[in-house]
Amino acid sequence: MIPTKLTDFRAVYLVDFEFSAPPGERPTPICLVARELKSRRRIRLWEDDLRRAREPPYPTDPQTLFVAYYASAEIGCHLSLDWPEPHHILDLYTEFRNHTNGRDVPCGNGLLGALAYFGLDAIAGAEKETMRDLAIRGGPWTVSERIALLRYCEQDVDALDRLLSKMARVVDLPRALHRGQYMAAAARIEAVGVPIDVPAHRKLTTHWDALQDRLIARIDNEYEVFDGRTFRASRWECWLATQHIPWPRLPSGALALDDDTFREMARSHPLVTPMRELRVALSQMRLADLSIGHDHRNRCLLSAFRARTGRNQPSNSRFIFGPSVWLRGLIKPAPGVGLAYVDWAQQEFGIAAALSGDPNMWSAYESGDPYLAFAKQAAAVPPSATKQTHGYIRDQFKACALAVQYGMGDVALGQRIGQSTSVARELLRLHHETYRVFWRWSDGALDYARLRGSLHSVFGWTIHTGDRINTRSLRNFPMQANGAEMLRLACCLTTAQRIRVCAPVHDAILVEAPLAQLDDTVRQAQQAMVEASTAVLSGMSLRSDATVFRSPERYVDPRGRRMWDTVWQLIEETENGSTVGSHPNTVCIGAT
Numbered sequence: 001m002i003p004t005k006l007t008d009f010r011a012v013y014l015v016d017f018e019f020s021a022p023p024g025e026r027p028t029p030i031c032l033v034a035r036e037l038k039s040r041r042r043i044r045l046w047e048d049d050l051r052r053a054r055e056p057p058y059p060t061d062p063q064t065l066f067v068a069y070y071a072s073a074e075i076g077c078h079l080s081l082d083w084p085e086p087h088h089i090l091d092l093y094t095e096f097r098n099h100t101n102g103r104d105v106p107c108g109n110g111l112l113g114a115l116a117y118f119g120l121d122a123i124a125g126a127e128k129e130t131m132r133d134l135a136i137r138g139g140p141w142t143v144s145e146r147i148a149l150l151r152y153c154e155q156d157v158d159a160l161d162r163l164l165s166k167m168a169r170v171v172d173l174p175r176a177l178h179r180g181q182y183m184a185a186a187a188r189i190e191a192v193g194v195p196i197d198v199p200a201h202r203k204l205t206t207h208w209d210a211l212q213d214r215l216i217a218r219i220d221n222e223y224e225v226f227d228g229r230t231f232r233a234s235r236w237e238c239w240l241a242t243q244h245i246p247w248p249r250l251p252s253g254a255l256a257l258d259d260d261t262f263r264e265m266a267r268s269h270p271l272v273t274p275m276r277e278l279r280v281a282l283s284q285m286r287l288a289d290l291s292i293g294h295d296h297r298n299r300c301l302l303s304a305f306r307a308r309t310g311r312n313q314p315s316n317s318r319f320i321f322g323p324s325v326w327l328r329g330l331i332k333p334a335p336g337v338g339l340a341y342v343d344w345a346q347q348e349f350g351i352a353a354a355l356s357g358d359p360n361m362w363s364a365y366e367s368g369d370p371y372l373a374f375a376k377q378a379a380a381v382p383p384s385a386t387k388q389t390h391g392y393i394r395d396q397f398k399a400c401a402l403a404v405q406y407g408m409g410d411v412a413l414g415q416r417i418g419q420s421t422s423v424a425r426e427l428l429r430l431h432h433e434t435y436r437v438f439w440r441w442s443d444g445a446l447d448y449a450r451l452r453g454s455l456h457s458v459f460g461w462t463i464h465t466g467d468r469i470n471t472r473s474l475r476n477f478p479m480q481a482n483g484a485e486m487l488r489l490a491c492c493l494t495t496a497q498r499i500r501v502c503a504p505v506h507d508a509i510l511v512e513a514p515l516a517q518l519d520d521t522v523r524q525a526q527q528a529m530v531e532a533s534t535a536v537l538s539g540m541s542l543r544s545d546a547t548v549f550r551s552p553e554r555y556v557d558p559r560g561r562r563m564w565d566t567v568w569q570l571i572e573e574t575e576n577g578s579t580v581g582s583h584p585n586t587v588c589i590g591a592t
Helices: 047-052 071-080 092-100 111-117 125-137 143-167 173-192 198-220 233-243 259-268 270-283 325-330 347-356 359-366 370-377 391-405 410-417 421-434 436-452 471-496 515-536 558-575
Strands: 011-020 028-036 042-046 064-068 088-091 337-344 454-456 462-464 500-505 508-514 544-550
Touching (some): 028 143, 071 173, 092 143, 125 143, 173 471, 259 270, 325 558, 337 347, 337 500, 347 436, 436 471, 515 544
Parallel strands (some): 064 088
Antiparallel strands (some): 011 028, 454 462
């Protein structure tokens, strides 16, 4: 039976670790303080005691509740100590995020911010920062430093006690325990990390500064928009005109040159992709920030539940899937090992079809090519049409379907597909006509948010609207939030089966296994993704695709392959002159 209140547990332990975790490394526990809520029993252990212990100093059985603030950190310490994980986890961070998501949080989402939100006393922020720096510094510690760290750890447990007393009345415990399970899965994933080709990373880092001017010259040769290292908007506007590519503009009339615009336009106009990759590489990429441990694994905080939709939001500079897509070529399995990128096919379209109950939309999803099916249902192409015979029209209907999911209007859609606003308006009309059930459901969700002041996923992740109604984001919320629920559940299922999940990536997971077990691992992962989608979509399941690559192959996203090859050709020319085929081998994997 699933517990519904705190009194259903025999014991409730409030737990906090202090630990050191240099970039890319697993946490090294320094000390632990725990307190049992009912008996007030207190536990204080220093690192020597922790290393000697073969199991936690508190029970982890189903009759015990483990309470923490950002529990993946505490579970990461359990994993580092080779301790069993708690059966039930209540993470007050996830519940504070859920309770305040969309609301003003003046002091942030950390423990101090949560205490301030509920009007509770807390230690000074400066003192907390000092203690964190001391833990990060690592030992050896003086006697006074040990005392200070243990006292600081105990203060956090005291804070947890006060916070739990305030939050108990707003926590939906069964759903909170489900979110706690994901924080344990996140800790398992962070412990595994993503395998990185460190020699290639070092070489790339060594040459990067000197390489940039030559990279601009090589890529910009086809565009002629750079002046030195400066991107000239006027030249870009001229290039767009020669290619007949319409481009979004700001209210001032100037071209919109932000990365989101470049990303969106590159999806519709592949010619834009190399320029977008170049701009991102020059302006945002900090190779030294990528968090790589001594074992050549990329690890960083997944920042679970940080996005308003409940999705992970890890650091773009520290996470290998954060920077330019071409840099993902650094992902490479160890000898004898393979990786598989397993992703749901057209996840958001499938979620919209299943949750809305629109039979036409679900039929389009089940066809295997929902965008071509949409065009056929709208009678824009004959029933015999294929992607090869009617690819141009299919692409327009695909753009329309994606635009709907993101709340895009006719002007923006027209710019994306290079057509007039009237053509875009007609595509949107056809979507309304073809998928009337979906639109009634979407309108109903919007009305619910306006009337109730909130909207939630099937497992209770909530966005609070108040007086600030963003129609576009609210229409998109059910697809994004339930997609996040689906991914979290898939991570729980796969990691519980001891599948080595290296990373979750929006609608996909990257898994790892010895070559002899890789095919079986992929089948298990795909079955878990079926089960996750079925649970979220009330019995309806989504397909998944798997792209497998085996050592010594490496991962290169197709969108970044040209950039990857160009960079390594330039490095070869710098070091040895041009040597055909000597740059790191590549294998394409599906776009994320």
